[in-house]
Amino acid sequence: xxxxxxxxxxxxxxxxxxxxxxxxxxxxxxxxxxxxxxxxxxxxxxxxxxxxxxxxxxxxxxxxxxxxxxxxxxxxxxxxxxxxxxxxxxxxxxxxxxxxxxxxxxxxxxxxxxxxxxxxxxxxxxxxxxxxxxxxxxxxxxxxxxxxxxxxxxxxxxxxxxxxxxxxxxxxxxxxxxxxxxxxxxxxxxxxxxxxxxxxxxxxxxxxxxxxxxxxxxxxxxxxxxxxxxxxxxxxxxxxxxxxxxxxxxxxxxxxxxxxxxxxxxxxxxxxxxxxxxxxxxxxxxxxxxxxxxxxxxxxxxxxxxxxxxxxxxxxxxxxxxxxxxxxxxxxxxxxxxx
Amino acid sequence: xxxxxxxxxxxxxxxxxxxxxxxxxxxxxxxxxxxxxxxxxxxxxxxxxxxxxxxxxxxxxxxxxxxxxxxxxxxxxxxxxxxxxxxxxxxxxxxxxxxxxxxxxxxxxxxxxxxxxxxxxxxxxxxxxxxxxxxxxxxxxxxxxxxxxxxxxxxxxxxxxxxxxxxxxxxxxxxxxxxxxxxxxxxxxxxxxxxxxxxxxxxxxxxxxxxxxxxxxxxxxxxxxxxxxxxxxxxxxxxxxxxxxxxxxxxxxxxxxxxxxxxxxxxxxxxxxxxxxxxxxxxxxxxxxxxxxxxxxxxxxxxxxxxxxxxxxxxxxxxxxxxxxxxxxxxxxxxxxxx
DNA sequence: TCCTCATGATCAATCGGTTGAGCCTGCACA
DNA sequence: TGTGCAGGCTCAACCGATTGATCATGAGGA
Numbered sequence: 109x110x111x112x113x114x115x116x117x118x119x120x121x122x123x124x125x126x127x128x129x130x131x132x133x134x135x136x137x138x139x140x141x142x143x144x145x146x147x148x149x150x151x152x153x154x155x156x157x158x159x160x161x162x163x164x165x166x167x168x169x170x171x172x173x174x175x176x177x178x179x180x181x182x183x184x185x186x187x188x189x190x191x192x193x194x195x196x197x198x199x200x201x202x203x204x205x206x207x208x209x210x211x212x213x214x215x216x217x218x219x220x221x222x223x224x225x226x227x228x229x230x231x232x233x234x235x236x237x238x239x240x241x242x243x244x245x246x247x248x249x250x251x252x253x254x255x256x257x258x259x260x261x262x263x264x265x266x267x268x269x270x271x272x273x274x275x276x277x278x279x280x281x282x283x284x285x286x287x288x289x290x291x292x293x294x295x296x297x298x299x300x301x302x303x304x305x306x307x308x309x310x311x312x313x314x315x316x317x318x319x320x321x322x323x324x325x326x327x328x329x330x331x332x333x334x335x336x337x338x339x340x341x342x343x344x345x346x347x348x349x350x351x352x353x354x355x356x357x358x359x360x361x362x363x364x365x366x367x368x369x370x371x372x373x374x375x376x377x378x379x380x381x382x383x384x385x386x387x388x389x390x391x392x393x394x395x396x397x398x399x400x401x402x403x404x405x406x407x408x409x410x411x412x413x414x415x416x417x418x419x420x421x422x423x424x425x426x427x428x429x430x431x432x433x434x435x436x437x438x439x440x441x442x443x444x445x446x447x
Numbered sequence: 448x449x450x451x452x453x454x455x456x457x458x459x460x461x462x463x464x465x466x467x468x469x470x471x472x473x474x475x476x477x478x479x480x481x482x483x484x485x486x487x488x489x490x491x492x493x494x495x496x497x498x499x500x501x502x503x504x505x506x507x508x509x510x511x512x513x514x515x516x517x518x519x520x521x522x523x524x525x526x527x528x529x530x531x532x533x534x535x536x537x538x539x540x541x542x543x544x545x546x547x548x549x550x551x552x553x554x555x556x557x558x559x560x561x562x563x564x565x566x567x568x569x570x571x572x573x574x575x576x577x578x579x580x581x582x583x584x585x586x587x588x589x590x591x592x593x594x595x596x597x598x599x600x601x602x603x604x605x606x607x608x609x610x611x612x613x614x615x616x617x618x619x620x621x622x623x624x625x626x627x628x629x630x631x632x633x634x635x636x637x638x639x640x641x642x643x644x645x646x647x648x649x650x651x652x653x654x655x656x657x658x659x660x661x662x663x664x665x666x667x668x669x670x671x672x673x674x675x676x677x678x679x680x681x682x683x684x685x686x687x688x689x690x691x692x693x694x695x696x697x698x699x700x701x702x703x704x705x706x707x708x709x710x711x712x713x714x715x716x717x718x719x720x721x722x723x724x725x726x727x728x729x730x731x732x733x734x735x736x737x738x739x740x741x742x743x744x745x746x747x748x749x750x751x752x753x754x755x756x757x758x759x760x761x762x763x764x765x766x767x768x769x770x771x772x773x774x775x776x777x778x779x780x781x782x783x784x785x786x
Numbered sequence: 787t788c789c790t791c792a793t794g795a796t797c798a799a800t801c802g803g804t805t806g807a808g809c810c811t812g813c814a815c816a
Numbered sequence: 817t818g819t820g821c822a823g824g825c826t827c828a829a830c831c832g833a834t835t836g837a838t839c840a841t842g843a844g845g846a
Contacts, residue, residue, distance in 0.1 A: 113564070113589065113832095115831095115832055115833085116832065116833060116834095117832080117833095125795075125796090126795065126796050126797080127796095127832090127833075127834095128795080128796065128797080128798095128833095128834080128835075129794090129795065129796080130833095131833060131834060131835085132795095132834090132835090134833095135833095135834085137834090137835085139835085139836095140793095140794075140795085140835090141793065141794065142794070142795085143793085143794060143795090146794080146795080160564050160588075161564070161832085161833070162507070162564045162565045162831085162832050162833070163564060163565050163566040164503045164504075164506035164507040164512070164565040164566065164831085164832080164833095165503075165507050165565070165801090165831070165832035165833045165834090166832080166833055166834080167503035167801095167833095168501070168503040168504050168507050168800095168801050168802065168803090168831090168832080168833080168834095169800075169801050169832080169833050169834045169835085170801085170833085170834070171801075173503070175566075177546075182528070183522065183525075183527065183528035183531050183532070183547075184525040184528035184529075184723075184724065186522075186523040188522065189521070189522035189523035190523075192522050192549065193522070193549070196548065196549060205548065206548065207516075207546030207547065207548060208522075208546065208547050208548070209535065209544065209545065209546060209547070210531065210532070210535060225452070225499050225500070225501045225502060226501045226502050226503040226504070226802090227502040227503065227514075249499075250452065330728050359728045360728070362730075363728070363730070366730065385523065386725070389669050389698045389699070389702070391701075391702070391705065391730055452802095454801095454802055454803085455802065455803060455804095456802080456803095464825075464826090465825065465826050465827080466802090466803075466804090466826095467803095467804080467805075467825075467826065467827080467828095468824090468825065468826080469803095470803060470804060470805085471804090471805090473803095474803095474804085476804090476805085478805085478806095479805090479823095479824075479825085480823065480824065481824070481825085482823085482824065482825095485824080485825085500802080500803070501801085501802050501803070503801085503802080503803095504801070504802035504803045504804090504831090505802080505803055505804080506803095506831095507801090507802080507803080507804095507830095507831050507832065507833090508802085508803050508804045508805085508830075508831050509803085509804070509831085510831075565832090
């Protein structure tokens with residue numbers, strides 16, 4: 109399928125017009141009017157030759173790459189898949205492509221250098237870690253960027269989900285079922301999302317007039333969840349329900365419950381944040397809080413495309429957050445677990 | 448962090464040399480020698496101004512984008528996360544960036560058009576579906592491409608994993624444990640990987656002198672796996688072991704086993720292809736076959752970078768394939784399930 | 787008949803690097 | 817003293833599209 113490179117000049121020659129005309133037709137340039145029959149001739153030539161503009165030349169001239177980037181720490185995490193979906197759709201709506209890359213591994217630093225100047229119109233960063241090095245890199249690039257679902261004193265542009273509201277929803281569900289001893293398996297200490305979810309749990313407990321139950325840092329990993337849950341179950345008066353900061357640690361926590369010879373939800377109810385497909389395949393299917401992740405990606409791209417160079421943004425995404433009740437939550441059996 | 452655009456000319460002016468010299472220093476051009484002290488001066492100027500070459504200009508002139516693309520159908524599938532990892536590393540080794548995008552959704556077609564000419568040096572396609580439309584698009588692009596782990600009559604360049612060997616390994620493990628009635632939950636009918644895995648199962652059964660057990664198409668989804676497994680268990684003489692084409696359908700299959708009141712591995716042993724993290728968190732942890740997925744991504748980029756325009760490639764990746772034994776497989780209880 | 791003006795098309799500079807060709811300079815050799 | 821040659825730089829064309837400035841044409845008005 110060898111196909112010679114077709115340029116503007118080829119199209120212009122075939123249509124017997126100047127290259128400028130072709131360019132204006134192709135871009136629907138409103139500044140200059142083109143006679144309809146000329147336009148037809150040009151479009152016919154474009155179609156006949158299969159002309160497609162050279163992106164590099166266009167970018168060079170216009171200083172716009174028509175490309176946004178989204179960097180994330182871990183492609184294996186399905187949370188990001190949702191975000192990517194929304195961001196891609198939004199980019200396509202702006203006539204741009206979204207490219208994703210991982211912000212870890214061989215070093216985001218070198219990777220960003222490769223991106224060079226003029227290759228990307230804006231960068232979305234999701235769940236970034238290794239902040240100082242990362243931010244230094246970003247400053248060296250003349251590229252606008254934005255953090256997704258992460259605040260930080262050093263960051264002036266971010267969009268976050270309402271993790272606090274999500275946490276309240278989870279806790280209110282448990283309270284509604286009759287639970288009073290509701291523990292919390294928190295995310296990594298210091299992680300922004302983790303802090304917000306913990307704050308929501310605390311607020312909801314207070315609002316319900318319940319004593320703040322035990323809170324244990326579990327990280328965002330199965331191993332962390334397993335250890336934290338084991339610790340909770342070993343306490344003299346274990347909780348009848350747990351609000352877990354994410355699904356990964358909930359998986360570990362479920363394992364600990366099983367290993368203790370207890371049953372979910374009979375002995376312990378469990379809710380976690382983010383309604384991943386995975387949640388419905390666990391045993392038992394896990395009750396979760398669904399967050400507007402795709403919306404987060406969409407909004408991120410939208411902002412990147414419209415912000416002025418020095419604008420700052422601090423937005424809490426106002427999307428639907430809902431509790432997806434599955435079989436991991438049920439009213440407490442009086443007497444609690446261990447009985 | 449406003450920072451004026453720095454160009455070659457700025458660096459040249461500061462270092463008091465021609466732009467050509469700067470270019471040659473920056474690119475380590477071997478064709479022309481530069482005096483060491485001149486080189487020093489240039490590098491100092493580059494550092495002082497924070498110069499970084501404009502990617503668009505360079506691409507325009509050299510007709511190389513230093514960028515490879517990897518398109519995949521589903522970011523939520525952890526199989527691809529591994530492939531991405533390998534591909535990114537290989538690209539970095541070639542001084543290129545890897546960008547990924549999804550091949551489904553709003554339409555790969557429009558998306559590829561956006562990529563335009565000259566933005567990508569080569570494309571890797573993983574698990575592509577919607578073949579005819581896709582291939583038509585690709586033909587319209589003057590971009591070399593390669594399929595990962597998928598053969599097709601219409602495709603002249605691909606690298607595949609040795610799925611057949613993986614399947615044999617799985618079956619041999621079950622045979623080694625003493626199983627004789629080994630069923631197979633196959634992938635989607637017509638899918639290339641599914642066919643190869645089924646072929647491997649068949650060959651291994653034959654080699655072991657066993658009658659070919661029942662085979663049911665289960666797709667690559669939990670729902671498909673659940674349905675297929677339920678069907679198998681309803682048979683008069685159910686299998687004591689199942690080789691499942693992938694982890695997703697194994698998850699569904701496990702659920703069906705549970706719902707039938709049976710136990711894994713006591714009543715049914717189960718092995719699936721691809722050693723995802725997830726596998727070790729299932730209940731019970733799932734025995735899997737680990738395939739060199741990162742290697743596949745790595746090799747794909749490597750080939751893209753080195754192939755001549757009309758070369759074709761049909762390569763079976765020769766990487767390590769190993770069985771990861773977990774708790775979902777055990778010797779059969781004599782008498783089989785249902786007893 | 788001449789001038790004005792809108793319309794529709796062309797000209798040519800420009801974006802920022804890359805690279806083959808050509809130009810100095812000084813040294814070696816006859 | 818003249819020639820040859822190589823090392824080290826500079827010149828300038830070029831990649832392909834965009835876009836402000838300019839030009840040609842014909843219609844409408846005085």
